[in-house]
Amino acid sequence: MKDILGLVAKRLGLGLVTLLVVSVLIFFAVELLPGDIAQAVLGQMATEETLAKLREEMGLERPAVVRYLDWLAGAVTGDFGTSLIDGEAVTAKITDRFINTLFLAAYSAAIAVPFAITLGIIVALLRNSIFDRVANVVTLTSISSPEFFLGYILILYLAVKWSMFPAIASLSSGMTFLELLERTFLPALTLVLVVTAHMMRMTRAAIINLLASPYIEMARLKGAPPWKVIVRHALPNAWAPIINVVALNLAYLVTGVVLVEVVFVYPGIGQLLVDAVAKRDFPIVQACCLIFAATFILLNLAADVGAILTNPRLRHPK
Amino acid sequence: MSKHHNKGVLLEIRDLKIDGYADETWVPIIKGVDLTLRRGEVLGLIGESGAGKSTIGAAAMGYARDGTRISEGSIEFDGMELTTATSAEKRALRGSRIAYVAQSAAASFNPAHKLIDQHTEAPLHYRIKKRMEAQEDAMELYERLRLPNPTEIGFRYPHQVSGGQLQRAMTAMAMSCRPDLIIFDEPTTALDVTTQIEVLAAIRDIVDQFDTAAIYITHDLAVVAQMTDTIKVLLKGEEVQHASTEKMLDAPEEEYTKSLWAVRSFKRPQKSRPEDDSKPVISVQGIDAAYTGGAKVLDDVSFDIYPGMTVAVVGESGSGKSTAARVITGLLPPMKGEILCRGEALPPRYQDRTRDQLRQAQMIYQMADTALNPKSRISDIIGRPAQFYSGLKGQGLKQRVDELLDLIELDPAKFYNRFPPELSGGQKQRIGIARALAAEPEFIICDEVTSALDQLVAEGILKLLDRLQQELGLAYMFITHDLATVRSIADEVVVMQNGKVVEQGAKEEMFTPPHHPYTDLLLSSVPEMDPNWLTTLLEERGVDNIGEAASV
Structure with missing residues (x-):
């Protein structure tokens, strides 16, 4: 157990270093854009004097490194500066949006992960059958179609033609949890369709990969029925690759939802990011990017730890 | 056939034919085998790899491995x-009435579950016993099989238990439902001689205590x-x-049976160290390594x-x-001591x-399969070091390259452009030898080079190595756990235990008492061709001493 804690601490440390590198990239990528923030705020018509004044106000005449450290110090304490458009604190603007995005991601994951893994187990059990092929074709089709296309198809049928679910996932305060679930069902379903194929196929492949192992043959020769061979003997040894793919897809649910949020007009962080990019509101762009990066790093860390925890050799050392 | 001939027939195989799938077509691999096994009888199936022993063993459970099918009989x-x-x-028969003990217990136990949970799986599945009962029965079997700490060992995971213990735990597992028949598929091949005895x-x-019938598959x-x-030769x-x-x-x-017996006959005269003051080609001096x-x-x-x-x-x-060997080749730098080459x-x-x-230090490996790049042509494998x-x-x-292929007795015209997977085990090992020779070394390390090969093929490799030694004046460091190989090819022997050299000297001395x-x-642990060898040995050592005590 001590070894595992040590390993986790080490990975966490590496994650922080990665995050630091990413923060450098994010900050200086924005720096590289033509013109500076003052110009962006005042537009093409600004005079040199007003520009200089604004630059001084915003501290832009200081060297980039100093401004980066300033920004980083703020970010660490949760202060991402103020929006260039309306002067509101970026953190306050982002928090609600980010919670919404996390909610949608959790909602989709709660459906997609159990569904994909169960389906993966079933197709591994019925490998090369008609069911296996149909499941593969359907999930591959859904992963190959762009999200906005899937989203509009779902809206067309489930919302417009059959009026089962609302087409627009706008939120208002005072909604009950159930209403919330109903309101966000279509975007969640779209995301489920997008991420299922990947996880299902990895589950199937990871299990089938193990079926040639001597211990699987042993299980068969002990009289274990096929489902037990898969669930009890193959699956426990297949977790590591499955967990990795699940983590990647969870990260996608948080960072890749931009299109889905736009289609369903869902007030998430993706919408905010798109708006901010359009309006050149750099502090928000930087904050969003940093949050996305942190999500990726954290989920990958969780996958590594999960893979370690499912390995009996590491869990029970000699 | 002797003591069991009046018991009832348990297994009757008639004209069994099994096909294997190769190169997109079905080819016969078992061509009509008959077999009768009575209750309590133990039948040995022997033959080289590819003889179909394991396939017949699996078929006795009604099981056709992936890529095989029972076509007739x-x-x-x-x-x-x-x-x-x-x-x-x-x-419904498997695990309950017919059980299987596999060659590598380390690979055949599921790494994700405790031994005892794997043991009780079949009795619980068939509702023969309740969990607690089944666990108690497992502990009793562990004790009978002389496993250390029988009440505790089952709660370990496979990687926490040694190979010999795992093999016994697997035998215990096969016994869990008291089957009528157990198939032992090379159960001791992967073990050291000292562990093999246990x-x-x-x-x-x-098998005796429960009067279980068994098919014992081995090449030894x-x-x-x-x-x-009884023994059936395939x-x-x-x-x-x-x-x-x-x-x-x-x-x-039969001629073939005789040839199997004769395998261990190859022996070349022992050479002694040169009289003049020539220096050793490799001298290992006071090495510590970790x-x-x-x-x-x-x-x-x-x-x-x-x-x-x-x-x-x-x-x-x-x-x-x-x-x-790794220290000599420089793969693992030692903590102390040095390696001298001609002083x-x-x-x-x-x-x-x-x-x-x-x-100066070339290596030939145990598994020619993994030591040769399957995607390289033979000409590249040998040509690269040359x-x-x-x-x-x-x-x-x-x-x-042609010269080297000639040296290892493979026709250059036929092998020059081929890939390793197209070759047989013995041929691959010959390519491994040619690769080592390509460097024109004076000294070659042979790491268990014959232990993955059938006896006849292994003998061919030993003869080849001997001939090359005479023609090219090579020195070999021959790493092996097989004392029969030592007898046939070595001049000097170094005995190692727990990282220390316990004894070394000329071969004849080592094989004559007194020993360390x-x-x-x-x-004394090397099995001999005498049916009473094991019984006599156990009497000499005392049954209680063959367990953990003997492996010290």
């Missing part, structure tokens, strides 16, 4: 025809002689001879290898034989050695 187990039974009917004794006892005649009532999917064990050992009839962060694996190891001589390094797995110290790390120093060490190019290089106690244990 009948398999009748206790009145039930398995070739026409449904898969559910066959499954497992053999345990298997024999338990001396082992099969200890375990079985060759390429056909029966060669079937007789009682005594008869088979005393008077083998892997990163681990305990010491080698402890003050010293030995010399003189030109043109073969030094066999023997010991159980984990005794440090292969680590010594000159070699740099500890291979990265710091010159091309000429690297040339080019690297001798700087040959174009026509000269081709000529050299550990050498004695190793020597």
Whole structure:
């Protein structure tokens, strides 16, 4: 157990270093854009004097490194500066949006992960059958179609033609949890369709990969029925690759939802990011990017730890 | 056939034919084999790899491995025809009435579950016992099989238990439902000789105690002689001879059976160290070594290898034989001591050695399968070192590769452009030898080069190595755990145990008493072609001493 804690601490440390590198990239990528923030705020018509004044106000005449450290110090304490458009604190603007995005991601994951893994187990059990092929074709089709296309198809049928679910996932305060679930069902379903194929196929492949192992043959020769061979003997040894793919897809649910949020007009962080990019509101762009990066790093860390925890050799050392 | 001939027939196989799928077509691999097994009888199936032993063993459970199919014949187990039974009917027999013990227990136990949970799986599945009952029964079986801490060992995971113990735990697992028949598929092949005895004794006892019938599959005649009532010899999917064990050992009839017996006859005269003051080609001096962060694996190891001589390094797995080889080649820099080549110290790390120093220590590996790149042509595998060490190019290089192929008795015209997967095990090992020779070394390390091969093929490799030694004046460091190989090829022997050299000297001395106690244990543990060998040995050592006590 001590070894595992040590390993986790080490990975966490590496994650922080990665995050630091990413923060450098994010900050200086924005720096590289033509013109500076003052110009962006005042537009093409600004005079040199007003520009200089604004630059001084915003501290832009200081060297980039100093401004980066300033920004980083703020970010660490949760202060991402103020929006260039309306002067509101970026953190306050982002928090609600980010919670919404996390909610949608959790909602989709709660459906997609159990569904994909169960389906993966079933197709591994019925490998090369008609069911296996149909499941593969359907999930591959859904992963190959762009999200906005899937989203509009779902809206067309489930919302417009059959009026089962609302087409627009706008939120208002005072909604009950159930209403919330109903309101966000279509975007969640779209995301489920997008991420299922990947996880299902990895589950199937990871299990089938193990079926040639001597211990699987042993299980068969002990009289274990096929489902037990898969669930009890193959699956426990297949977790590591499955967990990795699940983590990647969870990260996608948080960072890749931009299109889905736009289609369903869902007030998430993706919408905010798109708006901010359009309006050149750099502090928000930087904050969003940093949050996305942190999500990726954290989920990958969780996958590594999960893979370690499912390995009996590491869990029970000699 | 003797003591069981009036018991009821348990398994009756008639004219069994099994096909294997190869190159997109079905080819026969078992060509009509008959087999009758009575209750309580132990039948040995022997033959080289590819003879179809394991396939028949699996078929006795009504099981066709992936890529095989039972095409003809009948398999009748206790009145039930398995070739026409449904898969559910066959499954109901497996684990409960017919059990299986696999070759590598380490690979055949599921790494994700505790031993006892795997043990109780079948009894719980068949509702023969409740969980607590089944666990108690497991502990009792562990005790009967002389596993240490029988009440506790089952709660460990497979990787926490040694190979010999795992093999006994697997035998216990096979017994969990008290089956009528157990198929033992090479259960001791992967074990050291000293561990093998414990497992053999345990298997024999338990099969006896419960009067279980067994099919014992092996390629080792001396082992099969200890375990079985009758022996069936197979060759390429056909029966060669079937007789009682005594008869088979005393008077083998068929030519092929005789040839199997004769395998261990190859022996070349022992050479002694040169009289003049020539220096050893490799001298290992006071080496201590450890892997990163681990305990010491080698402890003050010293030995010399003189030109043109073969030094066999023997010991159980984990005794440090292969680590010594890694130190010599520079793959593992030692903590203390040095390696001299003709009196000159070699740099500890291979990265710091010159091309000429690297040339001196070539290796041939145990698993030719994994030691040859399957995607490289033979000409590249051998040509690369020839080019690297001798700087040959174009026509000269081709000529050299042809020469090397001639040396290892493979026709250059046929093998030059082929890939390793197209070759047989023995041919692959020959390519491994040619690759080592391409560097024109004076010294080659042979790491268990024959232990993955059939006996006849292995003998061919030993003869080849011997011929090359005479023609090219090579010195060999021969790492092995097989004392029969030592007897046939070595000039000097180094015995290692727990990272230390316990005894070393000329071969004849080593094989004549008095020995170091550990050498004695190793020597007396090699199965002999005498059906009473195991019984006598157990009496001499005392049954209680063959367990953990003997492996110290």
